[in-house]
Amino acid sequence: MLLSIPGVLNKDAVAALRCEIDAAEWVDGNATSGHQSALAKRNLQLPEDSPAGKNAGGLILDALERAPLFVAGALPLKVFPPLFNRYGEGHGFGMHVDNALRVRRDGGFRIRSDLSATLFLSEPEDYDGGELMVEDAYGVHAVKLGAGDLVLYPASSLHRVESITRGARVASFFWIQSMVRDDARRTLLFDMDMAIQTLAREVGQGHAQVVSLTGAYHNLLRMWIEV
Ligand code: NI
Numbered sequence: 001m002l003l004s005i006p007g008v009l010n011k012d013a014v015a016a017l018r019c020e021i022d023a024a025e026w027v028d029g030n031a032t033s034g035h036q037s038a039l040a041k042r043n044l045q046l047p048e049d050s051p052a053g054k055n056a057g058g059l060i061l062d063a064l065e066r067a068p069l070f071v072a073g074a075l076p077l078k079v080f081p082p083l084f085n086r087y088g089e090g091h092g093f094g095m096h097v098d099n100a101l102r103v104r105r106d107g108g109f110r111i112r113s114d115l116s117a118t119l120f121l122s123e124p125e126d127y128d129g130g131e132l133m134v135e136d137a138y139g140v141h142a143v144k145l146g147a148g149d150l151v152l153y154p155a156s157s158l159h160r161v162e163s164i165t166r167g168a169r170v171a172s173f174f175w176i177q178s179m180v181r182d183d184a185r186r187t188l189l190f191d192m193d194m195a196i197q198t199l200a201r202e203v204g205q206g207h208a209q210v211v212s213l214t215g216a217y218h219n220l221l222r223m224w225i226e227v
Pocket of ligand 1: 159
């Protein structure tokens with residue numbers, strides 16, 4: 001499932017975060033990737049131990065906890081501390097898949113990457129190109145969202161970032177280990193959750209059908225959950 005989640009950060013939060021990270025020291029993005037993806041990658045990143053990056057990453061993790069659509073769609077068990085990239089003119093990232101295991105350099109954190117996330121920190125009108133292209137069973141999807149919006153997609157998807165022809169694209173990116181490993185199961189649970197919430201708004205949270213469907217949702221979750 002490819003899921004766009006608008007407004008994870010509001011515009012004020014984006015501006016404050018950009019202030020902090022724009023002034024930090026950026027390095028060649030290949031310092032952070034495995035050699036397979038290094039072949040195709042041209043961008044800048046904040047080092048994992050960047051104080052500005054750690055601080056900004058903490059703000060993003062807090063915001064994710066307050067984003068119900070993120071929680072419903074990702075069913076997160078562990079979220080990798082957010083990293084930051086900057087694509088300027090001529091930068092891009094060729095077709096690749098993300099590594100199954102993500103380990104922080106200091107060794108203190110490791111997760112299985114079930115989902116990849118990109119949180120856009122530039123407005124789409126500030127750059128040309130830079131679309132995140134994600135392939136799934138239904139074709140190739142071009143994703144270019146507003147500053148503060150997030151996209152979630154299976155980490156197993158083939159994806160790339162189109163070359164930038166004007167301006168710069170700043171984003172945060174990270175991975176999620178989900179409580180439900182299988183994308184099809186996670187998608188089914190998400191669709192069911194959304195349908196129950198819509199029904200609850202129409203007939204009330206305490207309605208017998210809502211209670212019954214909520215029970216069915218949790219029974220499925222109980223079968224599939226890994227914690
Ligand atoms: Ni990637």
